Amino acid sequence: MRVLVLVFSVLAGPVISDTVVAARTLPARTLIGPEDILLRDTNVVGAIDQPELAIGRESRVALYAGRPIRLGDIGPPAVIERNQIVMLVYRRNGISISTEGRALDRAGPGDLIRVMNLSSRATVSAVIDDNGIAFVAQ
Incomplete structure (x- = not known):
């Protein structure tokens, strides 16, 4: 025992x-x-x-x-550096609008960052994909 x-x-x-x-x-x-x-x-x-x-x-x-x-x-390793010009895409209800934006932060895929639309100077939040494209967060 x-x-x-x-x-x-x-x-x-x-x-x-x-x-x-x-x-x-x-x-x-x-x-x-x-x-x-x-x-x-x-x-x-x-x-x-x-x-x-x-x-x-x-x-x-x-x-x-x-x-x-x-x-x-x-x-994940960064695919976007601060101040880099990126493709900014807005998609909603079957409509897609693309323009250039300036990344205000450094980011890797999946990160949520601020991006300034170069045409309107408006700042939006965007999610970065694997290719460095910024998709406006809904």
């Missing part, structure tokens, strides 16, 4: 999983490669636990060596 209790107490211990940490300090806007991350035997709530979730992504904030990387700290 004692052996059985010992086995269950060992198995019921805390679960430790791998956590992805920065191998070196990475400034914001750095494309993350395999050499930039390490796995640590620790469990940090909210931290990434799979290296493939970080590799190929871009740091949104500075990532410090040895500190866990969280999903909010990284994102």
